[in-house]
Amino acid sequence: MTVSPAPAEAMLAKAQGPRRERAPRGMSGARAHGLAAITAIYLLWSLVPVAVVVLFSFNAGRSRSTWQGFSMRWYTWDPDGSVINDESIRNALTHTVLLAVIATAITVPLGVLFALALDRWRGRLPAGANFLALITFVIPEIALAIGLLFMVTYLATPFGLGTTAQIVGLVTFQLAYPIVICRARLLTISAHYEEAARDLGATALGAVRRVILPMLFPAILVSAILVFADVLDNFVIVRYLSSDASTETTSMRIYQVARAAPTPALNAMATIILVVSTLVIVVGWLLYRRWSKRQGESTDIRSFAGNL
């Protein structure tokens, strides 16, 4: 999550520069091959198990370890077990996506405004708030979840456990993403742009809206996608703050039944969420590339991984 400190010019130079020429000159090929083999084995270990989950969602039988032929049974036609016919699975899917949409819609504007404020507002108060926001990044999620659970349970909050509490928890946990990503981008946007806008007669708010925000758009897009994808997969917060079966998400569903004797419908449900997040990421990545190319910003995939 190191905030990239490179000014725009340097990033531009890097993007155009001879990146590919870092080939292993004079390096023993054997070592590179060894490292390549390790990397390949790692990637297989990392991704093949997940591919097996996806594969067995198409199994014709009930087994999740013996292949019995291809079928869409667990997605569509199985009378009570398929994704379409099992109400709890359907509900988990819609609730998960609902939480992701609402939490993203709240987190991103909140974080972007906060990042804009932190960029110009100096002092102890904003520094302290920034510090707290960054702490939510590294504090174990269980602390945040239990804190909110206790607050909702023992304080007279206007909302109880359930969807609202889940969204509040998710927004709090995700707020650091837009803050960190937008601040990193703001640091590379020179203050001259804003000053020029002001000299040309824009109000402070007008300069933000018409000059800074458009330049910030790629960063906003990236944080929205990261928040969305991360919320889809959240488990700890949504579980502690859920009320009953109607606020169950897909992660909770997997946790509930994975060790019992689930059917491949569970695999099908997990696969659907994977497809949703992959689609969002791919579409977002294409949009991001278009936008940042227009602005001459570096399009390294790392900026897409949350500047980790």
Added chain:
Amino acid sequence: MPDRTSRFIWPVLGLPGMVWIALFFLVPLYVVFCVTFGTVDPIFRSPVPAWNPMEWQFEQVAVVWDRLVGPNNFYLPPVLRTLLYVVVAVVACMIIAFPVAYFTARYAGRHRALILALLVAPFWISYMMRMLAWINLLQPDGLVNFIITLGGIIPLEVNWLSGNPFTVVMGLIYGYVPYMLLPLFAALDRISPSLIEAGRDLGASGFELFRRVILPMSVPGVVAGTLLIALPMMGDYFTSDMLSKSPSTSMIGNLINLSIATPGQSGQAGALLILVLLVLLAPMIWYTRSNMKSEVRS
């Protein structure tokens, strides 16, 4: 020409975020303290939070403390186990992540973007789905047992999924290693090729180059990665629940999770949580401050 609006616009923009953090981060943490240092209703067994710090009592903490170091210290094994698991998993993550990150940073060439995308992929695959994958593979009749018994010929069937510490640690490594890989990659990628060239021109052998140039320059990435995986692992209960579901592999997170689920034990869950936070406070603050400094420096 600083007009009135320009002075107030920034605090106004930041206000909603600050209020949100105060309401939903600071207040909940305070409530955890009030519940932990409160009492338990003797009849209903429900916690009675003490809102006034002057009235804080330490019964719940004493109960937890007694279970940690008293004669009947059944909390101690999970705590020690957590430390052991986390240390083993972090070291294993380093060993796995280093060659992969190093290869991607220096030798991946034209496959670089693809490999990076694959390294990042686990970030958007749900953790629970990744654990589900291993539950499927490690079933008694699953693929892993099929391979090690050579299809049932050798009677080597292993019981992977109930109380096997090896499985839980493997699950932790599998779950968290991507978070080690990325900061490490970022650190290694920052090493300029000309620096390595200079080292070689000055007569450093491959090993010396690694030890005296690459390793020292990878330290920030290793430290960031270690914190990024060790901190959440300290509160992890679901990896052990998914892959073992046995008290013999329970971690601190499991103790907290079980106390939450048991009526009247909220205060004990809070006390355990505060204990974890106290241990993690220094690394959390250190990491956050170093991130803030790197922002300011630019």
